Amino acid sequence: xxxxxxxxxxxxxxxxxxxxxxxxxxxxxxxxxxxxxxxxxxxxxxxxxxxxxxxxxxxxxxxxxxxxxxxxxxxxxxxxxxxxxxxxxxxxxxxxxxxxxxxxxxxxxxxxxxxxxxxxxxxxxxxxxxxxxxxxxxxxxxxxxxxxxxxxxxxxxxxxxxxxxxxxxxxxxxxxxxxxxxxxxxxxxxxxxxxxxxxxxxxxxxxxxxxxxxxxxxxxxxxxxxxxxxxxxxx
Amino acid sequence: xxxxxxxxxxxxxxxxxxxxxxxxxxxxxxxxxxxxxxxxxxxxxxxxxxxxxxxxxxxxxxxxxxxxxxxxxxxxxxxxxxxxxxxxxxxxxxxxxxxxxxxxxxxxxxxxxxxxxxxxxxxxxxxxxxxxxxxxxxxxxxxxxxxxxxxxxxxxxxxxxxxxxxxxxxxxxxxxxxxxxxxxxxxxxxxxxxxxxxxxxxxxxxxxxxxxxxxxxxxxxxxxxxxxxxxxxxx
DNA sequence: TTTAAAAAATTGGTTAACCAATCTGGTCAG
DNA sequence: CTGACCAGATTGGTTAACCAATTTTTTAAA
Numbered sequence: 001x002x003x004x005x006x007x008x009x010x011x012x013x014x015x016x017x018x019x020x021x022x023x024x025x026x027x028x029x030x031x032x033x034x035x036x037x038x039x040x041x042x043x044x045x046x047x048x049x050x051x052x053x054x055x056x057x058x059x060x061x062x063x064x065x066x067x068x069x070x071x072x073x074x075x076x077x078x079x080x081x082x083x084x085x086x087x088x089x090x091x092x093x094x095x096x097x098x099x100x101x102x103x104x105x106x107x108x109x110x111x112x113x114x115x116x117x118x119x120x121x122x123x124x125x126x127x128x129x130x131x132x133x134x135x136x137x138x139x140x141x142x143x144x145x146x147x148x149x150x151x152x153x154x155x156x157x158x159x160x161x162x163x164x165x166x167x168x169x170x171x172x173x174x175x176x177x178x179x180x181x182x183x184x185x186x187x188x189x190x191x192x193x194x195x196x197x198x199x200x201x202x203x204x205x206x207x208x209x210x211x212x213x214x215x216x217x218x219x220x221x222x223x224x225x226x227x228x229x230x231x232x233x234x235x
Numbered sequence: 236x237x238x239x240x241x242x243x244x245x246x247x248x249x250x251x252x253x254x255x256x257x258x259x260x261x262x263x264x265x266x267x268x269x270x271x272x273x274x275x276x277x278x279x280x281x282x283x284x285x286x287x288x289x290x291x292x293x294x295x296x297x298x299x300x301x302x303x304x305x306x307x308x309x310x311x312x313x314x315x316x317x318x319x320x321x322x323x324x325x326x327x328x329x330x331x332x333x334x335x336x337x338x339x340x341x342x343x344x345x346x347x348x349x350x351x352x353x354x355x356x357x358x359x360x361x362x363x364x365x366x367x368x369x370x371x372x373x374x375x376x377x378x379x380x381x382x383x384x385x386x387x388x389x390x391x392x393x394x395x396x397x398x399x400x401x402x403x404x405x406x407x408x409x410x411x412x413x414x415x416x417x418x419x420x421x422x423x424x425x426x427x428x429x430x431x432x433x434x435x436x437x438x439x440x441x442x443x444x445x446x447x448x449x450x451x452x453x454x455x456x457x458x459x460x461x462x463x464x465x466x467x468x469x470x
Numbered sequence: 471t472t473t474a475a476a477a478a479a480t481t482g483g484t485t486a487a488c489c490a491a492t493c494t495g496g497t498c499a500g
Numbered sequence: 501c502t503g504a505c506c507a508g509a510t511t512g513g514t515t516a517a518c519c520a521a522t523t524t525t526t527t528a529a530a
Binding site for chain 2: 513514515516520521522523
């Protein structure tokens with residue numbers, strides 16, 4: 001009986017095996033930055049897996065910047081030495097699914113930074129779209145409807161206004177995972193709702209005034225409850 | 236003549252077009268969380284693109300947590316409402332390649348946090364692997380060899396010790412991109428090298444002592460030069 | 471009418487054949 | 501001897517056929 005299937009999906013397992021084999025191959029053949037990997041066909045034959053599996057593994061390593069495949073030419077190891085290559089692949093193989101605490105922790109770190117950057121760099125257009133998101137949020141809340149989505153979009157608008165595409169991307173990656181864990185949200189406590197609106201409003205105004213310190217403070221307050229909530233209920 | 240090809244690769248372009256069409260379809264058909272998308276075959280026919288293109292687009296949206304495809308069953312929209320779905324897809328389509336400033340900015344944010352978390356949570360095993368990375372780094376530097384890789388692995392070991400898998404993953408994503416932009420590193424200035432060793436050593440000791448504040452301070456010092464360097468030379 | 475079993479259709483995943491761009495080695499004109 | 505050029509092999513990417521699991525429909529027995 002396959003033991004490895006119990007925890008992770010079969011797919012992920014074979015994927016990781018291929019990645020490990022690729023690492024070993026790079027070590028064995030002493031491939032250095034810029035060198036060419038064997039062709040996908042050869043690899044699929046050598047590893048006894050389908051070519052699409054090979055392609056998928058290469059794509060993942062390419063996503064992490066460790067490989068670079070050029071059409072009709074070959075797949076090449078990036079400008080990263082063997083030591084780093086080994087270390088990084090080992091880390092990638094050891095990666096587990098992110099737990100909820102890690103997600104929230106990361107989100108708070110990001111939000112406290114992006115709100116400062118947004119206050120500092122926001123254009124008029126940024127301000128406009130944040131305001132729109134805020135209005136949409138208000139309307140939903142006042143109608144006592146579930147406003148999780150509008151809440152989310154408000155925060156993403158801030159991330160976009162931060163002018164840092166990397167943080168923006170990462171925010172996009174983690175937010176839906178958090179949201180889906182949070183659908184328990186829909187309680188229409190009038191006081192709580194009004195509090196949410198006020199906090200969002202204050203964050204917006206701080207960004208508008210370009211007061212970075214105030215923006216950070218207001219965001220901290222806004223997350224205070226969430227922070228407590230998560231650490232108390234989850235694990 | 237195709238204008239859109241000038242900036243981005245053809246591949247990325249068609250990919251984005253498919254994603255936009257998927258968004259429009261979800262809006263048109265009024266698909267709600269949990270609803271099933273048309274099959275890949277139908278989509279490829281309807282959009283007049285190959286099925287592999289469709290699959291790739293779906294995989295990307297799945298990566299961002301917006302879709303979920305079940306084998307032999309279908310692809311479903313995640314537990315995210317239409318408003319959020321639209322907003323997020325628009326953001327994803329607007330994503331550009333990260334610039335160097337954004338990368339460095341994000342890295343510094345991460346490192347200042349992970350070093351604190353590492354100081355707080357590191358196990359003995361974590362400490363051991365950080366120490367090993369430090370020793371490897373020292374040896375290379377003292378031999379006046381290029382130690383960029385060992386430098387990198389030291390920082391990744393700290394990220395791993397932070398106990399936050401999300402931040403660890405993100406660090407893995409951005410680090411190689413930074414490294415490749417930094418191969419200009421290989422100057423053997425004895426003073427500079429000794430400084431690097433000292434800084435790393437001090438960070439390690441702070442983590443060992445579990446002094447979170449000190450760890451953060453030492454990391455800040457370590458990045459001081461880099462920060463200046465990047466902002467002065469690049470754009 | 472109800473329900474359970476079975477068969478037909480549909481699905482995402484996998485495999486194999488195919489394509490056009492690229493690289494390689496040799497050839498031949500100068 | 502040099503360099504431009506051409507043919508064949510090699511490459512990642514694309515397309516189409518196939519598979520096994522799942523879902524839906526049909527059917528027949530209670």
